[in-house]
Amino acid sequence: MQRPSRRPTDLLAAASLTLAALMFAGNALAQPADTQPPLAHVQIDVHDVQAVRTGALVFMNQCLACHSLQGERFEGLAKLTGLSQQEVARTLKISSRSMLDTIETPMPAALAKSYFGVTPPDLTYEIHLRGADWLYTYFKSFYVDPGRPSGANNVVFHNVAMPNVFAAMQGLQQPVTQEGFRQGQRMPIAVGVKPLTRGSLSPDQFDAVARDLVTFIEHVGEPHQFERHAIGRWVLVITALWTILMYIVYRLYWRDVVRPQGPRWWSYLKR
Ligand code: HEC
Numbered sequence: 001m002q003r004p005s006r007r008p009t010d011l012l013a014a015a016s017l018t019l020a021a022l023m024f025a026g027n028a029l030a031q032p033a034d035t036q037p038p039l040a041h042v043q044i045d046v047h048d049v050q051a052v053r054t055g056a057l058v059f060m061n062q063c064l065a066c067h068s069l070q071g072e073r074f075e076g077l078a079k080l081t082g083l084s085q086q087e088v089a090r091t092l093k094i095s096s097r098s099m100l101d102t103i104e105t106p107m108p109a110a111l112a113k114s115y116f117g118v119t120p121p122d123l124t125y126e127i128h129l130r131g132a133d134w135l136y137t138y139f140k141s142f143y144v145d146p147g148r149p150s151g152a153n154n155v156v157f158h159n160v161a162m163p164n165v166f167a168a169m170q171g172l173q174q175p176v177t178q179e180g181f182r183q184g185q186r187m188p189i190a191v192g193v194k195p196l197t198r199g200s201l202s203p204d205q206f207d208a209v210a211r212d213l214v215t216f217i218e219h220v221g222e223p224h225q226f227e228r229h230a231i232g233r234w235v236l237v238i239t240a241l242w243t244i245l246m247y248i249v250y251r252l253y254w255r256d257v258v259r260p261q262g263p264r265w266w267s268y269l270k271r
Contacts, residue, residue, distance in 0.1 A: 035182065042132050042211050044211060044215045046222075046225065053082075055212040056080065058209060064103070069123055070104060071125065071221075074088065074099045074103060136210055141156060142167070143174055144172050144173065144174055145175075151163075
């Protein structure tokens with residue numbers, strides 16, 4: 001009778017089978033995925049100078065108190081908004097600082113941390129981190145939550161530390177909840193908002209403000225996109241010309257290396 005083999009490969013196979021079985025069991029026991037509230041879609045147009053201007057104005061008035069844009073200078077706002085430096089200084093009321101300064105919040109980071117528990121992040125590259133739809137939904141979905149220190153919460157950013165700075169413009173909102181999962185627990189999850197009080201703007205006007213803010217933040221994160229598009233066209237033209245040139249060189253080189261069999265291609269044109 002043959003003894004069962006005890007080769008190392010058998011042990012390896014047994015070990016990987018056990019591991020696979022364990023992983024399968026682990027998967028089956030894994031907690032259900034968190035419920036993701038739906039995002040509202042926003043169509044932004046970075047060529048819309050008026051939208052960028054409104055976004056910049058709202059940012060300087062409502063957000064700069066806590067958030068910086070360290071990747072941009074006040075001077076750069078002139079380029080983004082198509083205004084002269086004097087107009088930027090006047091409309092955005094930044095005459096007390098140098099136009100060459102980077103856009104930084106006057107709020108000291110340590111103070112902000114003691115207020116909110118976290119330092120409000122720099123928003124220069126926020127558009128790359130979150131995307132336009134997320135930002136638009138975030139701005140529109142603050143709701144009243146008496147359980148939070150600031151009295152506000154957000155549908156797409158659960159337990160956000162940012163206070164609802166849009167309350168005056170938008171009015172207050174209450175959550176629309178639905179049964180869902182958070183960290184494996186079954187619980188009511190806010191998936192949307194409905195109005196509670198009226199703000200100074202109509203819903204359409206507020207949507208436009210939210211869109212303009214996203215447009216501005218997108219432009220700050222990608223300030224060179226117009227130049228890139230303009231240069232890109234020329235790069236394609238040069239690449240095409242280069243390809244033609246290289247093809248001619250290739251034909252010239254090989255003309256003397258391999259003599260073509262049969263008639264050359266241009267002889268067909270002469271017929
Ligand atoms: C009173 C201070 C304050 C003001 C004013 C403020 N924010 Fe915030 N914001 C915060 C804090 C604090 C956080 C961090 C939230 C967290 O991590 O829980 C935050 C977070 C954010 C985020 C999410 C960052 C991330 O994690 O991806 C965005 C986007 C944002 N703020 C945009 C704005 C805009 C736009 C304005 C102006 C309309 C604004 N904030 C005004 C304090 C503020």
